[in-house]
Amino acid sequence: MNEIGIEYLNIYGGSMALDQRALATARERDPERVVNDFLIQARSLNPTWEDTVTMAANAAMPLLDFVKREDIGLLVVGTEGSVDFGKPISSNVHSALELPSNVRNFETKFACYSGIAALETAINWVASGRNRGKKALVISSDFSRMHLNMMEEFVLGGLAAAAIVGNDPGVFALDDGIRGTWTSDVYDTFRPSARHEVGNNEVSLYTYMDALEGAWADYLEQNRVDFDRDFEYLLYHTPFPGMAFQAHRTVCNLVERRKKSEVRDDFDRRVLPGLRVAQQVGSTYGASNFAGLVSLLGGQSPPGAGSRIGLFAYGSGAVGEFYSGTIGEQAADRVGQMRIDEKLAARRSIDVPAYEEIEKRRTSHIEAPDITPDFDLPPQLFEEHYRGSGRLVLRSVENFYRNYERA
């Protein structure tokens, strides 16, 4: 059987975290209500020497301990936070990872769908046979803009995910060719400049549900599954983890109308375990489905080999895709060796005044021709979390030329 999918998988949640309760208190909101509504405990936060390039490279580097560089033939990086309108961040990542010169690389864009667009491209490349036995490296890397004192401030964050895609999917094999797709030209959430991340929350929530219904219907046309019986877990795209409950309620009621309490029980069993990472990093953007897989596989009782997972990817603008796959034989071992929980727990906790200062400083760097990151903001973070680690950092920007190096 010609299985195609994810051979290795890692995520990178940065080096700092902001506690959601502390933020709620600072904004004079009820901390418990904020945590319960959005299901976020903490968001990830970047120092000024990290961007979508460094996050992407830092997610991918550990995978290269297991896969030879010369076995990689394609690098696709999905992002809605590129640092350049022409030069793709995949080119920066390609050099940072020291990949061979004949690795084709490019960037994909479709808001939060960019990571799955990258994955689909890689899957199809492998399926075509034109990969000549090589593997693809797929990366999704995104980070929030600044929204101090705004309604959106409770649903921010960022994450990078990296996956090796090939013919030996020890982590996750995608069901071959079955994709339920739905699209619509809408302005729900968008980034019209390098500084802005704007939109209408209600339009976005409504469009998400339209996309989910449309994609699910299209999926069912191709694969007559029993929703309640055939999926051990469901991973819905999470602009914030609380959204997954509504997504699950929508599909459950499409299958058969049921009470909210019944949906809640099923959500706790089949959806909540996949939100573990998102609850620690906030918005996961294009890395959402990857974060869901990592949450399941790195958890207390990871799904066994052959377990079928249903996934929904969504990108504002808008596109939705429902697809599925099965857990591979080496999944829990391979994800476990990335020590993801340990690394998330090791992030430095940042207080609200420091968070505000860092965010203002980062925003001042956007589109600036010359930048020297402040490696003392916050104090000692660089020394304790970066120096000697081999992580990629932005050293400087000189007349728009970005200089990266390994710390």
Place this chain on the structure above:
Amino acid sequence: MTKEEVIEVIKRNIVENLDDVEADSIDPTKSMKEYGANSLDMIEVVSTSMRELNIKIPRSELAELGNIDELADKFMEYINKG
């Protein structure tokens, strides 16, 4: 179906999806938000009402509506289209 009947369907779904709201206390000139609905609750009320009325409206058309009465008008538009 009359607009009054449509409003009754919406009210029933508000009661089913929100805590501590009684149908008789719901004023259609108000927004669901005034009865404690968050954005996700509103989506669910709209979804279940559309299913019950057997109509399908792109939800993006519904995001800008201000109150329950306007929602009923939008539903009537689609009911009359058949």
